[in-house]
Amino acid sequence: MKHLTSIRELDTGSAIAILDNADELGAVNSREVKKLPALRGKTVVNLFYENSTRTRISFEIAAKRLSADVINFAAATSSVSKGESLKDTAQTLEALGADAIVIRHPMSGAAQTLATKGWISGSVVNAGDGSHEHPTQALLDALTIRQIKKSGDDLAGIKVLIVGDIQHSRVARSNVLLLSLLGAEVTLAGPETLLPKTFAAMGCKISHSFEEALAEKPDVVMMLRVQRERMQGTFFPSEREYAAKWSLSGERFKMLGNQTIILHPGPMNRGFEISNEAADDPRSAVLTQVRNGLSVRMAVLYKLMAGEG
Amino acid sequence: MPLRTVLDSSDISRAIKRISHEILETNSGSEDLVLLGIPTRGVELAERIDTSLAEIDPGYVSNLGVLDITMYRDDSLDAEREIRPTQIPTSGIDDKVVVLIDDVLYSGRTVRSALDALIDIGRPRQVKLAVLVDRGHRELPIRPDFVGKNLPTSAAERVNVMLANTDGSDQVVIEQ
Numbered sequence: 001m002k003h004l005t006s007i008r009e010l011d012t013g014s015a016i017a018i019l020d021n022a023d024e025l026g027a028v029n030s031r032e033v034k035k036l037p038a039l040r041g042k043t044v045v046n047l048f049y050e051n052s053t054r055t056r057i058s059f060e061i062a063a064k065r066l067s068a069d070v071i072n073f074a075a076a077t078s079s080v081s082k083g084e085s086l087k088d089t090a091q092t093l094e095a096l097g098a099d100a101i102v103i104r105h106p107m108s109g110a111a112q113t114l115a116t117k118g119w120i121s122g123s124v125v126n127a128g129d130g131s132h133e134h135p136t137q138a139l140l141d142a143l144t145i146r147q148i149k150k151s152g153d154d155l156a157g158i159k160v161l162i163v164g165d166i167q168h169s170r171v172a173r174s175n176v177l178l179l180s181l182l183g184a185e186v187t188l189a190g191p192e193t194l195l196p197k198t199f200a201a202m203g204c205k206i207s208h209s210f211e212e213a214l215a216e217k218p219d220v221v222m223m224l225r226v227q228r229e230r231m232q233g234t235f236f237p238s239e240r241e242y243a244a245k246w247s248l249s250g251e252r253f254k255m256l257g258n259q260t261i262i263l264h265p266g267p268m269n270r271g272f273e274i275s276n277e278a279a280d281d282p283r284s285a286v287l288t289q290v291r292n293g294l295s296v297r298m299a300v301l302y303k304l305m306a307g308e309g
Numbered sequence: 310m311p312l313r314t315v316l317d318s319s320d321i322s323r324a325i326k327r328i329s330h331e332i333l334e335t336n337s338g339s340e341d342l343v344l345l346g347i348p349t350r351g352v353e354l355a356e357r358i359d360t361s362l363a364e365i366d367p368g369y370v371s372n373l374g375v376l377d378i379t380m381y382r383d384d385s386l387d388a389e390r391e392i393r394p395t396q397i398p399t400s401g402i403d404d405k406v407v408v409l410i411d412d413v414l415y416s417g418r419t420v421r422s423a424l425d426a427l428i429d430i431g432r433p434r435q436v437k438l439a440v441l442v443d444r445g446h447r448e449l450p451i452r453p454d455f456v457g458k459n460l461p462t463s464a465a466e467r468v469n470v471m472l473a474n475t476d477g478s479d480q481v482v483i484e485q
Binding site for chain 1: 377379380381382391392393394395425429430431
């Protein structure tokens with residue numbers, strides 16, 4: 001396996017293998033020497049056309065833990081702002097000897113374009129492309145659920161509810177694909193404007209009422225950030241009305257079971273899609289997600305890059 | 310492909326017992342010993358040496374662990390290689406006498422990786438190496454401290470170590 005641009009490139013076996021490796025690599029983070037020599041001499045470029053703090057830092061630390069050299073490339077401060085195309089940027093990085101490019105781009109399909117056009121010989125990791133996919137986020141969510149639910153290899157029978165702005169969410173798309181692949185039962189919930197019926201074709205249930213979806217007693221509730229930067233036009237009347245119906249707060253928060261896991265990919269809009277009460281609850285696994293993000297990205301970089309020496 | 314059995318079950322048991330005695334002898338007792346098996350078969354060998362040490366020395370305190378070296382290999386061409394858990398005894402390895410245990414010693418590259426892995430975890434007072442079979446052809450200046458059997462082989466041959474818990478029976482065979 002050379003690139004990871006979509007969860008569709010994985011089968012059940014390879015997804016479980018990545019989670020298993022991530023579990024083992026996580027142990028390094030509690031050691032005194034937090035470094036492994038596996039990618040010594042390799043260069044990883046973080047090519048970010050969109051703002052990101054946690055994903056970029058997570059990939060950067062992951063690559064450094066594996067002893068790779070890391071170059072951070074933020075489009076806003078580079079020649080891209082002078083109009084350089086993705087192709088020219090990629091070929092420049094190739095000429096400078098990049099062994100892997102971790103790309104985040106506002107355009108859906110950018111990672112796949114980079115991986116398949118033959119511009120570069122290295123690996124491509126999709127760190128989020130438009131509203132298409134964000135595979136490492138789905139992997140870290142799956143790992144978090146697997147660890148907390150102690151569900152063995154896969155997620156068979158675990159009920160996952162994903163709530164909010166599904167339409168603009170690459171996190172939701174990657175999660176629907178991966179969690180279903182691992183045997184979980186996925187339900188999507190959101191207002192009609194942000195949850196088109198077409199999602200049913202991905203093999204998950206759809207609900208337009210948060211309360212009804214919670215009455216099904218999900219094992220995991222994943223709240224999504226409302227992606228205002230991707231919205232052209234009006235998708236809901238006002239923030240207050242959205243929060244009144246779709247925020248994890250008040251009565252809806254009280255409907256959660258004792259063992260229900262609360263997930264959020266971050267950054268959280270407290271008081272909007274999630275209340276302070278829910279975000280700081282012991283059932284919230286938000287920081288476990290961040291820790292697992294590091295392990296999963298180490299496992300992915302290792303899988304793609306080791307062995308092409 | 311002709312197979313030749315070079316060690317049978319009783320040979321292996323005897324080798325494990327002898328290695329155990331030698332470990333106690335060179336260490337003048339079992340104090341500060343930490344046994345680390347290298348996956349996969351080194352782990353079972355380490356368990357059996359641990360059991361044997363306990364039989365020989367009533368004062369033996371077991372400090373048994375596993376050292377995975379996947380991320381330290383210099384030939385990790387197969388990225389599908391599974392990363393296994395490394396388990397270090399809770400007392401750690403600092404200032405201990407660590408005995409690395411593997412089934413076959415060949416090029417020495419596995420042991421080189423294991424030494425690197427060990428140094429990232431702590432600073433042992435001494436590191437020793439125990440192997441069931443030493444088949445020669447070293448590519449690095451590494452030598453074992455405890456050997457079950459010296460087995461001169463040609464590079465074209467394959468040495469297969471089979472152990473009861475991992476493979477169902479105890480034997481060492483050479484494939485030509």
